[in-house]
Amino acid sequence: MSDQLVIDSLEFAHNNQSLQGSISIGNLERLHSYLAHTSGELAYLISGMLDGDDKPILEISINGDIDLICQRCLKKMQYTLNIKTRLILAQSEHELSRYDDDIFVEAIYASNELDALALIEDEIILSLPISPRHQDTNCHLSSKDKIHSTIDKEHPFAALASLKQTH
Template sequence: MFDQLVIDALDFVRSGKSLQGNVPLLNLERLRDYLTNSAGELAYLVTGLLDERDRPLLKMSVNGIIDLSCQRCLEKIEYTLDVKTALLLARNEDELSRYDEDMFVDAIYASNELDILALIEDEVILSLPVSPRHEDTAGCHPSTGTGIHEAAVKEHPFTVLASLKQSH
């Protein structure tokens, strides 16, 4: 298993630290459920800073290429990840609940043992498309059968219906 990256979130921000590296897809167990192939890796950059109102903030950037399954044809799609997010760090539960009321703010609890790899995995999963598909249907490869569905793909649907009506 890949080493965990655990930080004290508020100390990380106070010190203005940043973490940068690559994580193999194979080590992101929850993300693997969405992938057709777990080869490759993601590049990440996490920076601690204060926002314009002096609130602690983690800025994250995650980049890479992953393989998803097209929901039309079930073939592989190469999906380019370019995740950029900023997470406010809440110092206590009251502050977190106030942040949660604002739909334009993403916030997490400022743990003194924050697992950065789990946070990266969460953000990547949240950024995935709900129903990944090839951008154009030319990228999809329908089955080569000769059923009615395949005929409907090649002909206008009403032509297929007319032929069914005539056969009964």
Template sequence: MAVPLVIDSLDFACNAEVRRGKIAIARFQRLQDYLANNSGELGYAVTGALDANGRPVLRVDIQGVVSLQCQRCLEELEHVLDIHTELLLAQNEQELQSLDEDEFVDCILAQPEMDVLLLIEDEIILALPVSPRHEQDECMPGGGREDGKAIREASPFAALAALKKTH
């Protein structure tokens, strides 16, 4: 098992440090509930910096492809991730609350031992669609059946439709 990547978020930002690499999708425990399969890996870069006002920020960039389940046809769906987030670091709870009032600023509490993998996983989960779907013309008809007939015939309303046609 790989060693967790832990940083002191304020020092990391103030010293303009950078961490980048690739992570196996299987390492993200909470993300597994959203995936059709956990194969592959994602590229990431976490960059510390000071914003235009001299406040510490973390820039999180994530690229790759995850496999979700289409909610229309229930087949596998490849979802491209291209995430670019800037997170302002609040030094205490009071600062966090005051910064959270600005809807245009994403803010997190600075931590002396921040797990970068958890931060990356949070950003991935936030970027996933609520109801992933193929484009209408890409889905297999009938909820994944090649011909679509099996589902229509098994419908409880099929008998009603037949009665309606005869009367």
């Protein structure tokens, strides 16, 4: 049922290997709590290579549409994934910890049994907005239901009313 994508990451990079295909969102279980539903597929491409400094890297692209949950109206919200990221394969814990200090570089440990599916899932989760919301005009809360406008409208009058009572 679940796809398995295990690569020897260093060999993959040194041989300029690449792997592409589609994964069903249903198999990305850690992603499910962010989603309105778990149907559909995402396209991925993982390419191994050496960068300009001969460091082994993986380039990962992930594309497709998912339905997140709008944090304002709790209805589904279509979101397009267009991820392109580059990961350095660190060959020791020491090297990995060096990259931790660099915000411009993302690195992972160069496992010879790298779970590429888990890696794809990690990258998707990292890319998601913290609090997804529809644009105002697309949100399913109608204007009269909007909590903010209700507060904005009623609060000044409530304040005024309480002022009148005290004087």
